[in-house]
Amino acid sequence: MYSPLRIVAVFCYLAGNVVADTASDLAGALAQYPSLSTLRQLVNQEPKLINTLFGNNKNFTVLAPSNEAFTQYTADNHRQLADVGAELLSNTLSYHILAGGLPYARFDSLGARGLTVPTLLTGELYNNRSAGVSLAASFGPGASGQVVLIQKNATDGYVQVQASQQQHVNLTGLDKQWSGGYIHMVDKIFDLPKNCTKTMEDTDGLGTLYNALEDSGAYGPIDTMANVTCLGPNDEAFNEAGNPQQRFNTSETNWMIRSHVIREPLYPDQIQNGMVLQTLRNTTINITVNGDHIFFNNARVQNTALTNNGVIYVLDKILARDPVPVQSGDPTSTSPSPSPTNEAAKPSASKHLSLAFILGGMFALL
Structure with missing residues (x-):
């Protein structure tokens, strides 16, 4: 032995x-x-x-x-x-x-x-x-x-x-x-993943959103939360909505985050036409897949970026004022989602509003 x-x-x-x-x-x-x-x-x-x-x-x-x-x-x-x-x-x-x-x-x-x-x-x-x-x-x-x-x-x-x-x-x-x-x-050595705000800083087209998060100091939740899909309106989306130089306060930016974050990492090959997702603010987002294009409500995906806790989709619009808060036990409390085609054809009603009002007021009214 x-x-x-x-x-x-x-x-x-x-x-x-x-x-x-x-x-x-x-x-x-x-x-x-x-x-x-x-x-x-x-x-x-x-x-x-x-x-x-x-x-x-x-x-x-x-x-x-x-x-x-x-x-x-x-x-x-x-x-x-x-x-x-x-x-x-x-x-x-x-x-x-x-x-x-x-x-x-x-x-x-x-x-x-x-x-x-x-x-x-x-x-x-x-x-x-x-x-x-x-x-x-x-x-x-x-x-x-x-x-x-x-x-x-x-x-x-x-x-x-x-x-x-x-x-x-x-x-x-x-x-x-x-x-x-x-x-x-x-042909390259991979960079290691970063948190959401650092990823936004490095992602083309998300400068306005990143600056808003930095100015307001409201980035903590999305940087530390596990398993998220972040929907980031690009610079052009903010330009269309109002003055991109308008400074955000913490309350307004928190509205923005909660309306554009989904509590699961949803990668492109996992997305299916007709999916209905729920945001941190308890509003719904309807997904449409049209050929190679993906829409979250009326906003089309421009590109993606990986983070240490999930994925960011860069969008060409701030999400439409379609979803309303879902009441517990009341599945009829959400209104139908506008189609991407019809919504894109409409003029922006908020084009001349300030960006702070867009983020603080518009999302509060959704």
């Missing part, structure tokens, strides 16, 4: 071999591609980290940054990825590992709204959200990590990965299979 110390020694020996085998397998697979030599060198330097990331599961897709991606990262951050420290390195690599073995054919046939795929990036700082029923059904227990959106560009046919904020990264399908799953190549 083996002594407890002998058993521990055997376990440590086997664990060490797993580390070596996992890192060796991945490094060997990467060795076939000269353009992935920098990543291969990093894998060889960090065998224990590689084993920790992959664990015992053997069904992943590695989105391997190219040599050029590492060079660009160094230029942008004034240091190499290998020098950022163990925690940041682990989180960054985790965000490049998809929780599922996905061949390139799965991406090449994507529609306009793409595919939401969970990664191995966890921890509240970068992943203040849960998987949800849809992702769990598609990817199983490994669906709990932060997501990326994989889309096929309708114009040029390239497959792109949308990581944090609005970062779009080109994906080259290698379909390289190794003991851990698949390997494909990407």
Whole structure:
């Protein structure tokens, strides 16, 4: 019979071999591609980290940054990825590992709204959200990590990965299979997700909304709340509604937030025509899908941005004054939603009102 110390020694020996085998397998697979030599060198330097990331599961897709991606990262951050420290390195690599073995054919046939795929990036700082029923059904227990959106560009046919904020990264399908799953190549290293207001600051077209949140100090709830979909009217929407330089107060901005936040992360491929959603203010939002276009009430989605706690949809309008607060036990208390086409054709009744009145008064009257 083996002594407890002998058993521990055997376990440590086997664990060490797993580390070596996992890192060796991945490094060997990467060795076939000269353009992935920098990543291969990093894998060889960090065998224990590689084993920790992959664990015992053997069904992943590695989105391997190219040599050029590492060079660009160094230029942008004034240091190499290998020098950022163990925690940041682990989180960054985790965000490049998809929780599922996905061949390139799965991406090449994507529609306009793409595919939401969970990664191995966890921890509240970068992943203040849960998987949800849809992702769990598609990817199983490994669906709990932060997501990326994989889309096929309708114009040029390239497959792109949308990581944090609005970062779009080109994906080259290698379909390289190794003991851990698949390997494909990407041309940038992913930025890690940020909270809602920091994401708005980095997102094209949301400058007015971001400034309002900063000026009022009303950003706390959406930055700390888990599992949200934020609907952000763009700068043009505020220009149409009134004076974008008008300063917000906290009360007015809170009305804005509560009318434009949904308590679940709803990604583009999960949206269905006819869905009815409820906001933090207990008003309803009706979704219309018209071809490749998505409407929240009368507002059309312009683009999306990922946050650490969900997703932001950039809208071309402030939401229409259609929904009214839903009374408990009274399902008839909401009025029908105007169609996007009819609403878009109407002149804006609030065009000459101040922005503060729009946000404080109009939403109070919804």
